[in-house]
Amino acid sequence: MVRKIKVTPGIGTISLLIQHSELFIHDVYINKPQLVLIQNGSLSITNQSQQVTLQTGEMLVLNSGQMLSMTHHLSGNGPFSCAIMAWDHQLLSDAGLHATGFSPPLIAVDTLQVIPHIPGAFKQSFTDTHSAILWHHGLPAPITRHRMLEQLLWLSQLGVRYSMQHSESVTDNVRELLVNNLHKSFTAAEVAEKLMMNEVMLRRRLAGENCVLRNLMIDVRMTHALRLLQCTDLAISHIAHQVGYESGSRFAERFRKRFGFAPTAIRGHLRPLSTPALLTTDDI
16 A cells, blocks of 8 residues: 655655546645646646646646645546645745845745746756655655755746745634644634634634634545545545544545545546535534
8 A cells, every 4th residue: 555645744745646537626725835746637726816727747836825626637648646745834934935135036926826847957856856755765854854945946946936924814723723633633622722712712703704613624624535535545444534534434425525526536436426515513
């Protein structure tokens, strides 16, 4: 069994995303700044203000803190695949590439930007780094950090950097807490305590941002499950357990409600599509 994803705490995440069916996936939250290289097929991606399509060999710069909808298009050569490099925010801050002094000044990417014409040396560096970190066990953390910083320097040579602005919304703060503690089933009181407020204030603040805590908890779990389905060969029952569901059928039901298709569809076992239903407070 192959896990095509590797997380290095404090540095970032390397993953290989493979999808065997062409599916529309709506409102996926991006929690880390990413660099994506399309390896096979094409990717149509939309946020609130932009819609782009990337072809094989093109690169996409994605910043964190946004919701994206996307369709992964297969090719005649097989399933869609892309290599993803995601940086922890602390590493970006340490890199200092938000500082002035570059000539010409760097363009700050707040949402997304396509890099259609990639220098050969940059693509080779990205591919080698991605492969080395993902497949070579025991690569020292300082080397991993150095190799991932090299990709940020390449982006700076192309005049691109990630915007360092972070959302101050309570929704994003709760999401970050949940993403970093997927193994734990928080109560509302525990979430409020972590954010140093009382439960009533937490619910009121979330309501002001058109968010319900239970729905947010489900969304974080299902989004993580989606990535595990795309980036690992783990059994669906194992993925269900990782995101807090003892029952595989209960997990499949929640996943279908969130995305409109069964977990098996990601891996090419298509089922009839249904319209995603709105989640209620009884759905967890």
